[in-house]
Amino acid sequence: MKTKILQTPFDDITLWTNLKEGDEKSFSLLFERYYRDLVNYGNSLSPFAEKVQDCIQDVFTDVWVYRNSLQGSVVVKAYLLSSVRKRIARLHERDHIFRKAASTDSVAFLLKFSVEHELIDDDDDTTRAKVTHLNELLNNLPVRQKEALYLRYHQGLTVEQIAEMLDVNYQSASNLLYRGLLTLRKEWKGTFSIIALLSSSTF
Structure with missing residues (x-):
């Protein structure tokens, strides 16, 4: 043996x-x-x-x-x-x-992201409205972008691993992540990190 x-x-x-x-x-x-x-x-x-x-x-x-x-x-x-x-x-x-x-x-990615208001230590109504809007933006992303973000920030996979899973090359996987984050960052004006919110969101 x-x-x-x-x-x-x-x-x-x-x-x-x-x-x-x-x-x-x-x-x-x-x-x-x-x-x-x-x-x-x-x-x-x-x-x-x-x-x-x-x-x-x-x-x-x-x-x-x-x-x-x-x-x-x-x-x-x-x-x-x-x-x-x-x-x-x-x-x-x-x-x-x-x-x-x-x-x-x-197959298409079906889960819905849900960034909880409680994750952000701010009771301001404007901030809460932004979080609600952020959830809408997340769930309106193209399904491949949403799945790539899920695999990266919830499952902790590397870009190389995501590319292999989605049957695309490295650059395409990187573009999916970049475009998804770019869309979110354009709209999110809060001080809390988008990546931290993604990592802590629920489904």
Whole structure:
């Protein structure tokens, strides 16, 4: 049996390496660690909660069944999110829920951002009106921009990882983020950081 690569006992790299070697506990820990994030993201791409959960289960089943052929060096969270997105896209094609397509463009980001008034320590009516307007701006962004912002500031993915997930090049992913932020910054005149608001918003 191979010697296990240890960084910290439960970091993603160690768990992934041990999973590839057949360690069921590491597999279970990764499932528990990322299941909720995957459900939230899956629900942003499909209104059918049960089918989303089935897709996530299928992704983890494939991870376990095909563990010997998995890449050894991956960013686990990004890999799982991407796998769920692709699985949901295939489901949409098969069931004709949305237009038939040959790529992950067949899914659309459905979640609505909600920046809470309580995040801003200001009871001024003008500020509250601005927050309400900011929420409208966020949710009226093109869906690809909105999804890119979600992946960057809620899921903590890099631009490279977002590009891979959305099946675009690095510059296109960077442009999605830039244009989304530019639209928001043009309208937001408050002192609170737009990025901080995005990171703390709910759905």
